[in-house]
Amino acid sequence: MAAPSIYEHLEPKQIHLFQLEHASSSDHLTGRLVVLRHPTHLDKTLENYRGMCRNWRDMNFVKKPSKAYGYDALSYTWGTQLETFPLRLQLTGKLYKDGFLYSNGVVQREGTIDIHRNLYEFLCRLRKARYTRFIWIDAICINQNDDRDKNMQIPLMRYIYHEARQVKIWLGMATPIEEEALASIPDLTEKLEKQPHDNDFKFEDPDKLESIGLPGPDQPVWRALGLLMTRSWFDRLWALQEAILWERTSVVYCGDKQISWETLHSFVVIMIYHGLANWTLPRSVATVVGVTNGYEAVSLIEKCNDLLTAAEWGGLPLDFLLNVIRRKSVTRPADMVFGMLALMAHEEKSRITVDVSLPVERVYFEFARYYILNELDECILNHTSSQSRREGLPSWCPDFSSPETTVPLGSKFQDLIQHGQELSPNQFSTSFRAGFNKNGQWAKPMVKDRQYTFIKDMPTSKRLYQEGMYDLSHPDFIHVVSDLMQLNASGVLIDKIAHVIKPTDALATRVDHWTEDNLEKIVAWDKECLSLAQKTIRTGDEIPTAYWRTLIANSLRIPVNGDLCWDEHGRTDYCHAYKEYRAYLDLLIPHWATNYATSAPAPLPCELSSEVLAFFARFIEVVRNRCFFATTEGRIGIGPADTKPGDDVRVIIFCPTPYILREQGSVYEFVGEAYVDGMMYGQALDMLDQGILTKERFTIA
Numbered sequence: 001m002a003a004p005s006i007y008e009h010l011e012p013k014q015i016h017l018f019q020l021e022h023a024s025s026s027d028h029l030t031g032r033l034v035v036l037r038h039p040t041h042l043d044k045t046l047e048n049y050r051g052m053c054r055n056w057r058d059m060n061f062v063k064k065p066s067k068a069y070g071y072d073a074l075s076y077t078w079g080t081q082l083e084t085f086p087l088r089l090q091l092t093g094k095l096y097k098d099g100f101l102y103s104n105g106v107v108q109r110e111g112t113i114d115i116h117r118n119l120y121e122f123l124c125r126l127r128k129a130r131y132t133r134f135i136w137i138d139a140i141c142i143n144q145n146d147d148r149d150k151n152m153q154i155p156l157m158r159y160i161y162h163e164a165r166q167v168k169i170w171l172g173m174a175t176p177i178e179e180e181a182l183a184s185i186p187d188l189t190e191k192l193e194k195q196p197h198d199n200d201f202k203f204e205d206p207d208k209l210e211s212i213g214l215p216g217p218d219q220p221v222w223r224a225l226g227l228l229m230t231r232s233w234f235d236r237l238w239a240l241q242e243a244i245l246w247e248r249t250s251v252v253y254c255g256d257k258q259i260s261w262e263t264l265h266s267f268v269v270i271m272i273y274h275g276l277a278n279w280t281l282p283r284s285v286a287t288v289v290g291v292t293n294g295y296e297a298v299s300l301i302e303k304c305n306d307l308l309t310a311a312e313w314g315g316l317p318l319d320f321l322l323n324v325i326r327r328k329s330v331t332r333p334a335d336m337v338f339g340m341l342a343l344m345a346h347e348e349k350s351r352i353t354v355d356v357s358l359p360v361e362r363v364y365f366e367f368a369r370y371y372i373l374n375e376l377d378e379c380i381l382n383h384t385s386s387q388s389r390r391e392g393l394p395s396w397c398p399d400f401s402s403p404e405t406t407v408p409l410g411s412k413f414q415d416l417i418q419h420g421q422e423l424s425p426n427q428f429s430t431s432f433r434a435g436f437n438k439n440g441q442w443a444k445p446m447v448k449d450r451q452y453t454f455i456k457d458m459p460t461s462k463r464l465y466q467e468g469m470y471d472l473s474h475p476d477f478i479h480v481v482s483d484l485m486q487l488n489a490s491g492v493l494i495d496k497i498a499h500v501i502k503p504t505d506a507l508a509t510r511v512d513h514w515t516e517d518n519l520e521k522i523v524a525w526d527k528e529c530l531s532l533a534q535k536t537i538r539t540g541d542e543i544p545t546a547y548w549r550t551l552i553a554n555s556l557r558i559p560v561n562g563d564l565c566w567d568e569h570g571r572t573d574y575c576h577a578y579k580e581y582r583a584y585l586d587l588l589i590p591h592w593a594t595n596y597a598t599s600a601p602a603p604l605p606c607e608l609s610s611e612v613l614a615f616f617a618r619f620i621e622v623v624r625n626r627c628f629f630a631t632t633e634g635r636i637g638i639g640p641a642d643t644k645p646g647d648d649v650r651v652i653i654f655c656p657t658p659y660i661l662r663e664q665g666s667v668y669e670f671v672g673e674a675y676v677d678g679m680m681y682g683q684a685l686d687m688l689d690q691g692i693l694t695k696e697r698f699t700i701a
Helices: 048-056 056-063 119-126 147-165 176-193 206-211 222-226 237-245 263-272 294-310 318-327 335-341 360-374 516-537 544-550 575-595 610-623 683-688
Strands: 013-019 029-037 071-076 082-095 100-116 166-170 250-252 256-261 451-454 463-467 479-481 486-501 553-557 565-566 626-631 636-640 650-652 658-664 667-673 695-698
Touching: 013 119, 013 147, 029 056, 029 100, 029 119, 056 222, 056 658, 071 147, 071 237, 082 119, 100 119, 119 294, 147 237, 147 335, 166 237, 176 222, 176 250, 176 256, 176 263, 237 335, 250 263, 256 516, 263 294, 294 318, 318 335, 318 360, 335 360, 335 486, 360 479, 463 565, 486 516, 486 683, 516 544, 516 626, 516 636, 544 610, 544 636, 553 610, 575 610, 610 626, 636 667
Parallel strands: 029 082, 071 166, 166 250, 667 695
Antiparallel strands: 013 029, 082 100, 250 256, 451 463, 479 486, 486 626, 486 650, 486 695, 553 565, 626 636, 650 658, 658 667
């Protein structure tokens, strides 16, 4: 990277800005760096206001973007780091003239840094367009060889993008057909927006497409659009920060073409509205669960924008971040935490002591420790599942760099019934509370002077920030042992695992790309689980109530809006929905084998009622990557894929679900969250009060 002598040691709130020099296309890239103090208006401290007053010319330049004022910022991916190109830099002084920012030509330092191909190609594009404005680019404006500079600059990135005159999104170079596809987006959007929502609107029908002026389904523009939506920028965590924090305009560049962000967003909305988004994606992306694509990424960015607009305190909530960032990617694993910090409220992130020099494992632990102490309504223990785990991490700490493999059962983020909303006609209740009650001895202990900030007009009326809500001095709250990276927890042993049926791999594929093989594996897995449930529960019922409730974690999404409801009191009966979907699959498999090739997608059960489809969808969501188990005390449940016979099933005080723990000498290994029928709403605490169970303190390492 850079020789340290090129960069000036910056003071707090100072940043570098880069200006590209014009030259012939055959010459090496060259440019200038200048230093200015960023106003960072989201920082409301008195010290920051004083700094802005002392540097009023810099403040005016940033805060009055126009033809003269303001800088741009680049959002891009570093891409492959195997090939580098030289960039000659001069650090110069600056001057303002008629509102414009100029280099004063006085060279203070100079040297060469190496940049990667993706950035090199973008700078060549800017040089070809004779771009003259100052721009902020992380690989150039941050000294990549200096941890001190990184620690100062990374926290400023949210302000840099927020105040930029324009954010330039660079997707990378493009083929001619990809450039044509990008340029066609405004026209495609306009034509699709004129069409009513039609469930029969299929891409397989060329006459339908061509009748409204769209290219036929075999035209290469559709495949090119799908390839654009798989660009690595959409998968990048820093892109989420850069995209949701801008306050002004943004432009998307790909090759020699460009469109506005608003145009891209309109296209994504209409494609999703008509159910056409997945059709354009390559099969390797469209079929695999958990792979992020551009349609999902753009939608997520707009949801984050809505949250930030509603949140007057300037950041996204911890629980929201925990639910969304694990599907993003970063170059450096520690950036998963630094990316979250960049999206948190200024007051919150200032209380977390991490820097880029710390080992990744310590960065993850420090964030998890802060989370446990400050976000008590969304338990971090329900977010530990991951595709892989870093060595050195405690078993209870999420590997933030690895996507979650399961939908968190104990997450309250999509809870419909919160904060005094009326219950539905079927008397659904709030999400699980295995380790606490709403009132009484086992209610979470509150302090008297508690403050709330609510997001209004949101689907869940979710409280996004709390200050001193719970009394953390209570002896039963989880305590973090920092030097050992362990948890001390209070809880009860409710059962032990006796039998385990491993997860089926059939659910790793999106349902609209299932084949006969997927269906046969699901039916076989279901039959094996049902047989174990019948032997364990012994009620004599053909389909035990506990069984079908376990398959959906006793919760169901409302078909109208997708909100999730929990049936605490067992007042609804979806056994008929289970029987109907099973009967449908039993009929579908031989029909499929007779009429379709096994490599083709299976026809969806679209003729089933919305209630049955909702059950089917929730079943897939809940059991994906989870095992089915029976316990020594005659209970059934679902849990982590690596659950083993002999594991403990424990309830931890003030946590929402039971958990699977594995004894390792004097400490326990944390395996993951579980659903145990009949133990999800404080029943273990009732048994504790009755003297049936005993509370104990134990250590999780």
